[in-house]
Amino acid sequence: MKLTQNLLYKIKLTLGKTLLVALFFLPQLSFAVEQQLDKETTLFNQTFSWQVMMGISVYSGHSPLKDVKQEDIVDYLSLSLMIDLYYKGFFIQSNHRRSVAITQGAEVGYQLHVDNDWAVDILAKTYISGYDPELLIEKKDENIPTLEGLKEREIGDAIALRYSRFNDDAIFSIDFANLTYWSKANGWLIDVYYNEVFFYKNWDIYIGGGVTYYSNQVMDYYYGVKAEDVTDARSFYDPNTGYKGTFEVYAQYPISKKWSFSAGVTQTYYSNTIGKSPLIDRQNITQFLLGVIYVF
Numbered sequence: 001m002k003l004t005q006n007l008l009y010k011i012k013l014t015l016g017k018t019l020l021v022a023l024f025f026l027p028q029l030s031f032a033v034e035q036q037l038d039k040e041t042t043l044f045n046q047t048f049s050w051q052v053m054m055g056i057s058v059y060s061g062h063s064p065l066k067d068v069k070q071e072d073i074v075d076y077l078s079l080s081l082m083i084d085l086y087y088k089g090f091f092i093q094s095n096h097r098r099s100v101a102i103t104q105g106a107e108v109g110y111q112l113h114v115d116n117d118w119a120v121d122i123l124a125k126t127y128i129s130g131y132d133p134e135l136l137i138e139k140k141d142e143n144i145p146t147l148e149g150l151k152e153r154e155i156g157d158a159i160a161l162r163y164s165r166f167n168d169d170a171i172f173s174i175d176f177a178n179l180t181y182w183s184k185a186n187g188w189l190i191d192v193y194y195n196e197v198f199f200y201k202n203w204d205i206y207i208g209g210g211v212t213y214y215s216n217q218v219m220d221y222y223y224g225v226k227a228e229d230v231t232d233a234r235s236f237y238d239p240n241t242g243y244k245g246t247f248e249v250y251a252q253y254p255i256s257k258k259w260s261f262s263a264g265v266t267q268t269y270y271s272n273t274i275g276k277s278p279l280i281d282r283q284n285i286t287q288f289l290l291g292v293i294y295v296f
Contacts, residue, residue: 052296055080061287066146128156145233157182170196187217209247223277242273264289
């Protein structure tokens with residue numbers, strides 16, 4: 001029963017925002033379908049496209065939080081709904097060049113400017129996964145002193161302005177994101193990422209890396225310990241700015257017309273400012289992912 005509840009919670013976190021933004025775009029989608037039925041033009045086909053995918057994955061990787069480990073089968077499973085939809089500048093995209101797309105959901109936005117080799121978008125997306133101390137303690141069925149009594153660190157959703165640069169099979173992007181209006185975390189972050197795809201036989205291999213820089217407010221919300229939260233297991237901690245560096249390799253291989261196999265490895269490094277937090281146990285995290293994706 002407990003495993004079922006935990007799995008449902010994870011599915012809710014993964015799919016919830018994606019489903020909400022999909023519902024937000026339903027009026028535009030319905031209007032687009034009506035246009036397609038009324039006007040048989042090639043122009044519409046150029047301005048509207050969509051794809052829905054379901055991902056089932058098994059992944060392994062330590063949590064940076066102290067005394068939080070993968071122990072139950074539910075810790076290794078992830079079920080994700082991935083939507084790619086483009087209509088007259090509006091988009092929902094799963095960002096499937098990255099393995100984190102399996103667990104963090106979609107990006108929703110509008111293209112402010114698009115050129116042959118660069119673009120500027122405004123978008124909303126999840127930048128930080130967040131965690132619920134009470135749920136983590138319940139899953140282990142024992143106390144975790146460093147987390148006991150802490151409030152939930154909610155998912156870090158943000159509004160961002162993105163600049164992207166395209167070059168053959170590579171893309172470089174930089175996001176300037178504000179968490180103030182969509183998240184309790186407050187503050188801002190800068191996310192820089194580069195990704196390039198290589199083709200080998202039927203394999204699509206994506207190699208990428210990036211750095212995410214966090215403001216004081218973001219660091220304080222996720223990694224700080226306030227005076228009222230101090231215990232014998234948690235000392236006071238007021239962090240300054242910090243960053244996270246990521247390198248990843250992600251590959252897809254078509255099994256059939258509808259199914260494809262996916263695999264990935266991600267190496268994450270957290271700065272010393274994050275590593276010194278009483279809540280954090282390790283600065284280097286390696287994650288492995290194996291899964292299948294079904295295209296509707």
